[in-house]
Amino acid sequence: MENTVLCVRWGDKYDNTYVEKLKEQCEEHCSVPFNFYCLTEKPIQPYDVLLPTYWDKYYLEDRGFFWAYRKYYAFALNDDPKILPKIQGNKFLLLDLDVVIHQDLKYFFDLPMDKPWIVRGWWNNPDTIKRNFAKHKSTPINSSVIRWDRGQLETIVKKINKNVEVIFFTYPSADNYFNHHWYNVWNEEKGFFRGFPQGDIYSWYKGNVFPDDMTANKIREDHKICLFNNSGYGEGEYDEEIKDLW
C-alpha cells in the first residue's frame, strides 16, 4: 500500500491507548487502504517501529528547547535505510496522538504534492507571529499534521544534521525552526511547506481562524481534523480533555 499514517510516541505523556485510539480513528475515517506505524522508544505492538536516538545527545534538558525533535525522525525514511527499514509506502501522513479526526483522510492522500503540507495555524494573529522567530511559542505553522511523499523531506533532515547544535540551542520548538527556515509567512509560494487551507484543521484550545472564528473548546465537524496540542503544556504534562471527545 502506498498510503501510510505515521505517529510518534515517546516519554510518559501518552500511553499506548492514544496510539490505539488514533489507529481506530484512522480506520473509521479513511476510505482508502493505508499502513499504520508508530515510531516509539518502546516497540511492543506489531505496528511499532523503534525510534532512532542519534539526536538525543543534542537535547539540552535543562533548557527544554526543541523538545519535540523525535517527531522529525519520521522525515528520515530515506536518510539511512537501516534506521527505519520497516516503514512502507510512498505517501505519508504524520498525525500527532492528540488529534480528533472528523472526516475522510483520503483527502490528504489525494492532495497535489508539488510541496509538502503542514498545518497553518490560522487561529494565530499574523502580525504577532511575524515578529520573532525564537520567542513566540504560537507559530504560524504547526507540525501536528504533515503530509509528504517519500524523499520529499530528506532535505530537512540533512539541514538539521548539518546545524544540529545551533538548532537545538536556538529554537524553543521544532515549529519555531520550521517557521523560520521552511515556511514563508510573508509569501507562502516562496516557502518550502504549503499550509493546509482554512477549513481543514482547527485548534481546540485556540480556535479556528483569526479574528472572526476564535471560539475555543468547540467541535467543528465540517473540518477534517481537530488539534489538541497546547503550547501551554510541556513534555511530560498531561491533558485528559481529549478523552472526553473521542
Added chain:
Amino acid sequence: MVNHIRYTPELAADWKQASADVKKDYPHQFRRTLDASTSSQLESKLWVVTELLKLPDLMDSPRVALIGGWFANYITPLLIDGLGAAVVFNYEIDQDAKEISYKYNKRYKDSAEYQCSVKDVMMKTLEDEYDIVINCSCEHMYPMTKFYEWNPDLPDPIYVLQSTDDDQYDDHINCVGSPEELAEQAKLWPSLAYSGTKVLSNGMNRFMVIGYPR
C-alpha cells in the same frame, strides 16, 4: 568619547519617512521600532564606536559586518559618519527588519554604504570579507564560535561583541554573567583589546568585549 549622532537633514528625512512607513505598512512592528529607539539602545551603540575609535591600529574606512543588527537605525550612522566605515552590511534573520532598516538608512542604501541580507549566520557563510564584525545581540543567538566555524576564511577581522545577564526575556537564549564569560565563550579571552560593563539607563547590565578570536 562619542556621545551623539549627527542629526543631519538627510537623517531627519529618512527617519521621518521610516516612522510613517512603519505606521502604514508594518503596524505590527511599530512597538519594536520604539524598542530599537530607546536611550539605552543609543547608549550601547555609542559605546561601540567610542571604544573602536580608541583602538590604535584601527584601519581607515573599514568594512563592517553587523550580526543581527535589527533595524540598524543608530549603529549605521554612527559607523559611517562617526567611524568612517566604507560599508555596513547587516545580516538579519527577519525580513521585516531588513525592509525597515532600509527605510531608516535609505541615504546609505542609495549610496551602497548600507546593505542588509536575510541570513542566519550561524548556519551559513558570509558573502564577503570584513574588517570589523559587530554583534550587539549575542544574548539572542548561539555562541560566536559557530560563526567562526562557518567563516574560516575571513581575513582576521576584529570582533565587537555585546551581551547581558538579563535573562527575563524568552528570546534571551544565551545570557552571560560577565564580560569575562562573554570573552571566554567567544574565544576572545585572554588577549582582549577591550572589556567592560555598562549599566544602561533602562537598568540592564551590558557587557562588551573587543578582540581577535584565539
